[in-house]
Amino acid sequence: MQKEETSFSKGLEGVVAAQTFLSxxxxxxxxxxxxxxxxxxxxxxxxxxxxxxxxLYGNLATKPELDRFTQExxxxxxxxxxxxxxxxxxxxxxxxMAMLRTAVSLLASFDPDADNLSRExxxxxxxxxxxxxxxxxxxxxxxxxxxxxxxxxxxLDHAANFLYMLSGNRPSPAHAKALDAYLILLADHGLNASxxxxxxxxxxxxxxxxxxxxxxxxxxxxxxxxxxQRAMEMFLEIxxxxxxxxxxxxxxxxHKKVMGFGHRIYKTEDPRATVFRQIxxxxxxxxxxxxxxxxxxxxxxxQREKKIYCNVDFYSASVLYTIGIPVDLFTTVFAMSRVIGxxxxxxxxxxxxxxxxxxxxxxGPVNQSYVPLERR
Ligand code: COA
Numbered sequence: 411m412q413k414e415e416t417s418f419s420k421g422l423e424g425v426v427a428a429q430t431f432l433s434x435x436x437x438x439x440x441x442x443x444x445x446x447x448x449x450x451x452x453x454x455x456x457x458x459x460x461x462x463x464x465x466l467y468g469n470l471a472t473k474p475e476l477d478r479f480t481q482e483x484x485x486x487x488x489x490x491x492x493x494x495x496x497x498x499x500x501x502x503x504x505x506x507m508a509m510l511r512t513a514v515s516l517l518a519s520f521d522p523d524a525d526n527l528s529r530e531x532x533x534x535x536x537x538x539x540x541x542x543x544x545x546x547x548x549x550x551x552x553x554x555x556x557x558x559x560x561x562x563x564x565x566l567d568h569a570a571n572f573l574y575m576l577s578g579n580r581p582s583p584a585h586a587k588a589l590d591a592y593l594i595l596l597a598d599h600g601l602n603a604s605x606x607x608x609x610x611x612x613x614x615x616x617x618x619x620x621x622x623x624x625x626x627x628x629x630x631x632x633x634x635x636x637x638x639q640r641a642m643e644m645f646l647e648i649x650x651x652x653x654x655x656x657x658x659x660x661x662x663x664x665h666k667k668v669m670g671f672g673h674r675i676y677k678t679e680d681p682r683a684t685v686f687r688q689i690x691x692x693x694x695x696x697x698x699x700x701x702x703x704x705x706x707x708x709x710x711x712x713q714r715e716k717k718i719y720c721n722v723d724f725y726s727a728s729v730l731y732t733i734g735i736p737v738d739l740f741t742t743v744f745a746m747s748r749v750i751g752x753x754x755x756x757x758x759x760x761x762x763x764x765x766x767x768x769x770x771x772x773x774g775p776v777n778q779s780y781v782p783l784e785r786r
Pocket of ligand 1: 421632633634635637666667668669670671672673674675716718721722723
């Protein structure tokens with residue numbers, strides 16, 4: 411058998427598998443841009459719906475456009491009639507990411523236009539699902555604790571409304587702002603693993619919901635979205651600043667990964683981590699201050715010992731914890747943000763589609779003879 415000319419890259423490192431207008435991850439410089447705009451400015455000056463508009467339509471909205479778009483998002487928050495009844499049938503001990511994967515797949519059956527791949531239909535689905543996802547996550551959280559879901563409050567913005575539906579109380583402006591910044595900063599990130607999944611799925615001309623369901627399943631992994639949950643679990647397990655050094659040295663000695671560190675693309679600090687370090691410092695006060703202090707100590711040791719930097723999931727973990735998000739819900743909050751990026755990528759993929767089908771290099775045995783069953 412003749413060997414074919416192939417070049418193999420484990421984990422597709424260095425392979426360019428798509429062209430995109432959506433976001434640019436400048437790994438050497440540690441900068442991130444959405445549609446050419448630096449994320450720092452978006453996090454400082456705008457709110458999440460503005461980033462959604464930017465990613466979907468390609469430009470910053472004018473005031474009337476943004477007002478209309480924000481109203482459209484606010485109106486789309488409610489879950490379809492009858493959906494809560496189905497949500498109640500899911501096991502209460504289901505991991506929230508498994509719930510989300512199932513629930514989004516189920517939402518397709520409430521959309522009579524589920525298979526429509528036109529740009530118009532995809533825009534409508536992207537806006538609707540981005541608006542509904544917080545309602546879905548908050549309802550599941552309350553149901554599993556034996557509480558009734560709280561209906562969305564149209565007078566609250568996207569981030570504040572989620573915190574309100576979760577606890578039943580209006581959040582402080584500082585908590586709502588921190589969550590809003592989180593949603594902005596995680597909305598898109600080049601061809602990350604879950605976005606790649608979404609693009610691969612829809613490139614076969616499957617449907618929008620299948621694309622998002624694939625993406626959620628991919629985000630669920632510890633090396634991707636669940637790193638925020640794992641980082642917080644590590645802080646809780648360490649518990650106090652005096653135990654950090656021994657804990658981290660133990661991980662490194664056993665060749666274990668420290669969650670919230672390392673990145674395939676960034677060769678310097680993840681710019682989102684830079685923003686979250688400051689937010690964590692400002693927000694983690696009083697009894698919560700120790701989470702910030704533990705993070706700082708871990709970062710110092712990992713940088714000294716392994717020369718690797720923390721990523722977005724590291725400092726954002728203590729921020730999500732301090733604003734009252736249950737730890738096993740962290741990755742669903744990541745999905746609440748990234749769903750807009752996935753939606754924009756699905757639209758971009760289908761605007762100029764080609765099946766995504768890489769090759770595998772066969773490295774197994776060759777020229778084997780078939781041995782009849784009775785002689786094996
Ligand atoms: N803790 C300790 N060592 C780490 C590390 C971490 N979090 N991340 C990478 N490394 C080390 C690896 O052990 C490896 O060292 P070696 O060459 O001596 O074996 C080297 O850095 C390269 O790591 P590798 O896993 O091959 O890099 P990758 O590009 O394939 O993976 C990540 C990138 C993000 C998956 C990886 O850094 C990781 O597992 N991080 C922890 C999970 C996480 O935070 N994910 C969220 C990403 S936003």
